[in-house]
Amino acid sequence: MPGRRPRLPGAADQRGLSSSTQLALVLPLLMLLTLGVVEAGLWLHARNVAQRAATAAVDVARGSYGTAGDGEARARDLAAGAGLTDVSVHVDRGPQQVTARVSAHATLLLDLGLGTVEETASGPRERVSVP
Template identity: 35%
Template sequence: MITVARPSERGSTTLETVVLWPAVFLLIFGIVHAGLWFHARNVALSAAREGVRAASLHDGSGGTARAADFLAATTDGSVMRVGDIRETTGADTVTVTVTGSSTTLIPGWRVDVSQSATAPIRRWSAP
């Protein structure tokens, strides 16, 4: 059976395409952008964990340098731009916080990433 479009429906396919494709592209770019942000968040968390692990073994110091070394070894700046790495030492704990911004698909748009990790300071005592 052959169907023939009525004259009142001419151009409806073009109109559907004009409305549909921008929504499809927005959905695709949104998914890719969310993936980039999630990956940058995981990299920042891994750097914070590496830093806090190193600092907890060395009386609460050296975490900032270890987190920076981890970021330099794992990313070339294409995943995230590191803004600051901070180390805070309390009486029994140490916290390393890595902040920066994720790579974006939209020029000029900045998506901040901040992750921190806390661990107890390990103190060794002689028996």
């Protein structure tokens, strides 16, 4: 090729320097993105577990022979068994409706204040009636 100069042996390749610089900038960003995806997955899992615990508490407490204490115990066992810590459960068993609120702390790799999850579930109270 007419406009190209021959490369001398031992001459530094400028493309290698810019490539390594790009890698040094992009690699931490990719690692941060991966950490963000893992954190989001852990947080969503904790929310799903808390929601399922609240639903289970309502299911137990709304039955004819269920109590608020039974619902709270079920929710606490379910949440603690799935890895949540500092689990707090409150079940309100009113005359028409049962409501459960579960608050817990999720175990995250990098807790930025999003570790506390709180979910609520409610349902109608079942009553035995004579036909």
